[in-house]
Amino acid sequence: MFKWLHPLAKPEILYHFCGRLLPWLMGSAVLTLLFGNIWGLAFSPPDYQQFDTVRIIYIHVPSALLSMATYTIMAIAAFTALVWQIKVVQWAVLAIAPIGAVFTAIALLTGMAWGKPMWGTWWEWDARLTSELILLFLYLGVIALAGAFSDRQTGTKVACLLALVGFVNVPIIHFSVEWWNTLHQGASITKFDKPSVHPSMLWPLLISLLGFYLLMLALFCVRLRTAILQNEQHRPWVKSALGGQ
Amino acid sequence: MVSVFIRRELALLARQKADWLNPLLFFIIVLTLFPLGVGPEPNQLRIMAPGIVWIAALLSVLLASERLFRDDYRNGVIEQLVANRQALMPFVLAKIVTNWLSTGLPLVVISPVVAMLLGVEPAAFVAMMLTLLIGTPLLSILSVLGAAITMAADKGGILLALLILPLYIPLLIFASAAIEAAGMGLPYNGQLAILVAMLLLAFALVPLAIASALRINVS
Numbered sequence: 001m002f003k004w005l006h007p008l009a010k011p012e013i014l015y016h017f018c019g020r021l022l023p024w025l026m027g028s029a030v031l032t033l034l035f036g037n038i039w040g041l042a043f044s045p046p047d048y049q050q051f052d053t054v055r056i057i058y059i060h061v062p063s064a065l066l067s068m069a070t071y072t073i074m075a076i077a078a079f080t081a082l083v084w085q086i087k088v089v090q091w092a093v094l095a096i097a098p099i100g101a102v103f104t105a106i107a108l109l110t111g112m113a114w115g116k117p118m119w120g121t122w123w124e125w126d127a128r129l130t131s132e133l134i135l136l137f138l139y140l141g142v143i144a145l146a147g148a149f150s151d152r153q154t155g156t157k158v159a160c161l162l163a164l165v166g167f168v169n170v171p172i173i174h175f176s177v178e179w180w181n182t183l184h185q186g187a188s189i190t191k192f193d194k195p196s197v198h199p200s201m202l203w204p205l206l207i208s209l210l211g212f213y214l215l216m217l218a219l220f221c222v223r224l225r226t227a228i229l230q231n232e233q234h235r236p237w238v239k240s241a242l243g244g245q
Numbered sequence: 246m247v248s249v250f251i252r253r254e255l256a257l258l259a260r261q262k263a264d265w266l267n268p269l270l271f272f273i274i275v276l277t278l279f280p281l282g283v284g285p286e287p288n289q290l291r292i293m294a295p296g297i298v299w300i301a302a303l304l305s306v307l308l309a310s311e312r313l314f315r316d317d318y319r320n321g322v323i324e325q326l327v328a329n330r331q332a333l334m335p336f337v338l339a340k341i342v343t344n345w346l347s348t349g350l351p352l353v354v355i356s357p358v359v360a361m362l363l364g365v366e367p368a369a370f371v372a373m374m375l376t377l378l379i380g381t382p383l384l385s386i387l388s389v390l391g392a393a394i395t396m397a398a399d400k401g402g403i404l405l406a407l408l409i410l411p412l413y414i415p416l417l418i419f420a421s422a423a424i425e426a427a428g429m430g431l432p433y434n435g436q437l438a439i440l441v442a443m444l445l446l447a448f449a450l451v452p453l454a455i456a457s458a459l460r461i462n463v464s
Contacts, residue, residue, distance in 0.1 A: 145395075158458060
């Protein structure tokens with residue numbers, strides 16, 4: 001696998017690799033998102049207690065899961081970047097941070113919109129809500145830290161370090177519903193042996209989740225390509241890749 | 246080698262008294278602002294006391310950590326320590342220890358007075374002392390990390406708060422949960438055990454992150 005991965009550490013090759021991957025990722029993301037969301041929002045049955053408000057689940061749950069998955073990817077990238085000192089991986093950390101921040105914000109906002117009709121309140125200082133909010137602050141901290149140094153190289157590396165340290169929060173979010181007995185319900189789709197969601201809702205949910213994943217990867221490809229171009233703008237290959245402009 | 250650095254840091258602190266006296270004064274002033282802000286109702290203060298004390302402690306440790314590496318970075322000490330590989334880790338450990346001695350320990354020492362001022366019950370008071378005793382070293386470790394990360398940043402101060410306060414939050418949650426449980430007469434050794442676990446984990450891993458932050462900042 002290392003033999004296969006190794007050439008990708010070269011910015012030029014990674015740029016073209018992402019470029020080839022991008023149309024497939026974006027196309028399948030759009031298809032699965034349309035399919036999953038139209039199924040979920042229009043054709044899946046309403047909940048017997050929550051009626052149509054349950055449909056928020058098709059946006060809320062995927063974005064919340066993605067907010068943690070993106071952080072995990074970012075932390076792994078940060079670890080790789082710091083240990084092996086690979087430049088493109090350092091850029092990847094900064095490329096993926098805003099995507100994760102947006103997913104976290106979406107999860108929080110849709111959660112608030114769901115909480116108002118169900119719990120009767122926009123916000124509750126509950127363990128999961130609070131730790132998700134901290135996750136947003138961590139993302140914003142990584143982004144802010146990278147921009148605070150006059151030397152971009154130092155800023156990027158330090159941001160990687162912070163991303164790695166902040167990873168402690170991810171297990172806290174995941175297990176918060178088990179450790180504290182709180183308002184937010186426990187895991188209901190990640191226990192595959194006996195899911196507590198009915199298949200008629202589970203399937204559109206899983207398809208939406210897949211769509212969000214693909215969308216995240218597609219956006220990551222776009223942002224990584226931009227980051228590579230920005231950092232390598234004085235290299236000759238960039239000029240030839242952009243058609244000599 | 247650690248003791249050499251600790252002696253150096255203590256000598257520096259003895260000469261720059263403002264570095265550790267100001268955060269302590271800040272702690273006391275923040276505590277006096279709360280009764281003025283939320284009203285001097287004793288019952289209300291008693292309920293809010295654990296949270297107030299802990300938030301004041303977080304802010305004063307944060308205030309002390311801003312200048313932690315600034316002088317050493319400017320006059321080149323850190324560059325020398327990074328160049329001499331063996332010396333960096335003892336230096337980091339000494340920084341953590343002296344940071345706790347100069348900011349955490351005074352808070353623990355004056356916390357009985359604070360508890361009296363806010364009318365905390367005896368049971369909750371013992372828990373408050375214990376959580377401060379376990380929690381302030383963790384605060385020191387994290388704030389040394391923050392100071393190391395933002396050492397060479399252009400706008401270090403406000404950035405430091407933005408980065409480190411989120412990492413303080415788990416500590417804050419368990420510490421105030423322990424004090425609250427103690428106030429209601431419930432056992433709180435579970436929360437204390439988690440605090441100790443967090444402290445040990447941080448003490449094992451964070452110094453590595455601090456050393457690597459220092460290395461990144463001078464390279």
